[in-house]
Amino acid sequence: MKKNEIWKKYMGLLGALLCVLIVLGCFVARKEGYHLDELLSFELSNAEFNPWIVPTQPVGRLAKFVNEEIRGGSFGETLGNLADTVEDVARNRGKSRLLQYKADVYPEPVWISGGQFRDYLTADGVDRFNYLSVYFNVMDDNHPPLHFMLLHTMSSLFPGIISPLLGCFINLVAIGVILLCFFGLGELLQARGLLPLGYGKAAGICMALVYGLSGGAIATVLLIRMYGVMTACCVGLFYLHVRKWLEGGFETKRKRLAAVTVLGFLTQYFFLFYCLTLAAVTVVLLAVRRRYGELKAYVRTMVLAGVTGVALFPFSIKDVFSSGRGEEALQNLGRGFSGYGTRLSAFGSILLEGCFGSPALGIAVLACGAFALFLVCRRRKAEGGTESGALWLMLLVPCGCYFLLAARMSPYLVDRYIMPLFPFAGIILTLLSVRILAGFPGKNPWWLLLPALLLGAVNLAGYDGEYLYRGYEKQFQVAEEYGELPCICLYDGVGYYYNLMEFTEYRETLLLKLPELEQRAERESLSGLGQAVVLRKGNVEEAAVLEALESYGLEVEQVLLSEEESVYGDTVYLVRAAASLP
Numbered sequence: 001m002k003k004n005e006i007w008k009k010y011m012g013l014l015g016a017l018l019c020v021l022i023v024l025g026c027f028v029a030r031k032e033g034y035h036l037d038e039l040l041s042f043e044l045s046n047a048e049f050n051p052w053i054v055p056t057q058p059v060g061r062l063a064k065f066v067n068e069e070i071r072g073g074s075f076g077e078t079l080g081n082l083a084d085t086v087e088d089v090a091r092n093r094g095k096s097r098l099l100q101y102k103a104d105v106y107p108e109p110v111w112i113s114g115g116q117f118r119d120y121l122t123a124d125g126v127d128r129f130n131y132l133s134v135y136f137n138v139m140d141d142n143h144p145p146l147h148f149m150l151l152h153t154m155s156s157l158f159p160g161i162i163s164p165l166l167g168c169f170i171n172l173v174a175i176g177v178i179l180l181c182f183f184g185l186g187e188l189l190q191a192r193g194l195l196p197l198g199y200g201k202a203a204g205i206c207m208a209l210v211y212g213l214s215g216g217a218i219a220t221v222l223l224i225r226m227y228g229v230m231t232a233c234c235v236g237l238f239y240l241h242v243r244k245w246l247e248g249g250f251e252t253k254r255k256r257l258a259a260v261t262v263l264g265f266l267t268q269y270f271f272l273f274y275c276l277t278l279a280a281v282t283v284v285l286l287a288v289r290r291r292y293g294e295l296k297a298y299v300r301t302m303v304l305a306g307v308t309g310v311a312l313f314p315f316s317i318k319d320v321f322s323s324g325r326g327e328e329a330l331q332n333l334g335r336g337f338s339g340y341g342t343r344l345s346a347f348g349s350i351l352l353e354g355c356f357g358s359p360a361l362g363i364a365v366l367a368c369g370a371f372a373l374f375l376v377c378r379r380r381k382a383e384g385g386t387e388s389g390a391l392w393l394m395l396l397v398p399c400g401c402y403f404l405l406a407a408r409m410s411p412y413l414v415d416r417y418i419m420p421l422f423p424f425a426g427i428i429l430t431l432l433s434v435r436i437l438a439g440f441p442g443k444n445p446w447w448l449l450l451p452a453l454l455l456g457a458v459n460l461a462g463y464d465g466e467y468l469y470r471g472y473e474k475q476f477q478v479a480e481e482y483g484e485l486p487c488i489c490l491y492d493g494v495g496y497y498y499n500l501m502e503f504t505e506y507r508e509t510l511l512l513k514l515p516e517l518e519q520r521a522e523r524e525s526l527s528g529l530g531q532a533v534v535l536r537k538g539n540v541e542e543a544a545v546l547e548a549l550e551s552y553g554l555e556v557e558q559v560l561l562s563e564e565e566s567v568y569g570d571t572v573y574l575v576r577a578a579a580s581l582p
Contacts, residue, residue, distance in 0.1 A: 013183050016205040018410075020179060020212030021172060023460065024221045028172070029166040029220055033567055036497035038224040039121065039165065043500070044137045045152040047120040048127040051137035053497075054110035055511040056202065058116060062136065065101045108520060111486070111510050117503040123152060124159035139315050146266040147226035147314065162501060167224030171326065174222060174232035178423050182207035182237040185427070192246045194388055196438045202445040206430045206452045207423075213456025215463050216354030216422030219415055222467035226268045227419040233264030234274045234420040241282055241394060246387065249284070250294035254301040261305035266313055269320055270406060274420060277401040278394065285390050332409045345404065348414040354415055355425045357462040365455075373432060376439030394433075399424045405568025464576075471567045478560050478572055479505040479533075487533045488526075490514055490545055495537045498568045506533065514540055517548045526552045531576045533560070538569030553578050 044051055049063040059067075059556050070081045085098055093099070119127075127133065134152045138145045147170070154166040186204025189195040195203055211217055220228045237260050244257070246251045266272035279302050286295040310316055350360030399421055410417040433451065479487075479502035485508035489496050496503075496511050503509040512520075520526070532554070536545050546556065554575045561572035 033472030061103035128156035171228030209452040211426030265309035
């Protein structure tokens, strides 16, 4: 094939790919702040052997042991210390130095320096590409390690830097993989007669635009968590299943199928909702068609993938069945239909908003589409025969089961738990649009792109800015301006995670709950402050905070940031010793 022919063949696909990635990249460039879970992602990825920030124990036990007992002046010395430690544990077990080692635990919260907070969030120096640390950290979390390892890789490639682009780049790559699957799916369905001749490329591009320019895709790119990678694994798994089903290929070349299954499992446990139901549908279809050789090979492949996933991260069993989040999900499932209607309605609205910009518009578009499809189906029979039926079963049943299970078991009613459904909505809408357009003979298949672009324009114009945290830059600038001062953060729960970026700028920070401030035994470090910044989270009572500060001789000199100005509802004060105020 000549270069001009290759360019002509792939020009449309490349244009759609670049269009989507550039648009999503523009949203990434506008992101200013972070959700607390996003900063937790950075910490689990980069805080060396220190999965949680504990105000009374700023350096974890294992982190202290590694720094003092393992790490040496050279790689050889470090390796020797590690070998000695392994031998000591194997010989002495519970009496070994490692298991007897004690962390520095203080009776009340202590000051944590800005440098320590930066170490929590970044990879630099000796802790770059330390995947053992990432593995250890997520053992104490409720998620598998793959996404955190990818984020650690990005942080290691750009040491000492904290930027939304580090995490969002992973999601952009995931979106790119999804779009490539769309392009392949369109060509495959045309080649196998499930799409009319000439519709394959147009359908693939339409899927890319419907999904890539949707609110669901924007949120998936902006949220620095594992859901973008999980979404790519779900779409990739679907594409491989459809390809092997149509080509009769479940008996050969199964490595990619197993690999995607393992990667999805190691990314997020909700992947199992989709994977297991897709596998069940595939098993039934293979059995019904009496493709027994393929059935045996497929079952072996999926079982091997499951065993491999658990072997690589055996702590997944505890995470699913006995961790706090796992038990909560199982308890939600055990509630049956209690409150289920409310949860279904909430997630249904989220799905419609992510696909169409608003639930009302989504319902209107679907109603018009259903009516048009009804008229077309009365005129012409559907093409594709039994293979078309199998395709729709593989498409709809896993998505429907995923939605029902996610709506029942998700801890919060937020979009992240159904992000894998947004690309499948793009596939479904495109296939239905093809059916409608093909019902009018002589119509150019590229007319598919017009409604896709219109829908994309509506989504882009109406995006509500979630996950952008616009305005946080102003709050961060306060921390930069007063970075030479200490900061006292008064919080409830774990709300201080929202402000970790600010704490990297202050000289040092003291994380306190209000009772810890009121009853603090060590008072000298506070009463001796000449000037400081106080950050009060919105769920902490202001009057009580001011009264407690006065007991240390500190009074508010200036409100640097009001609750209304903060994207997190914080109030930031500049306080000074009362004796020094005019």
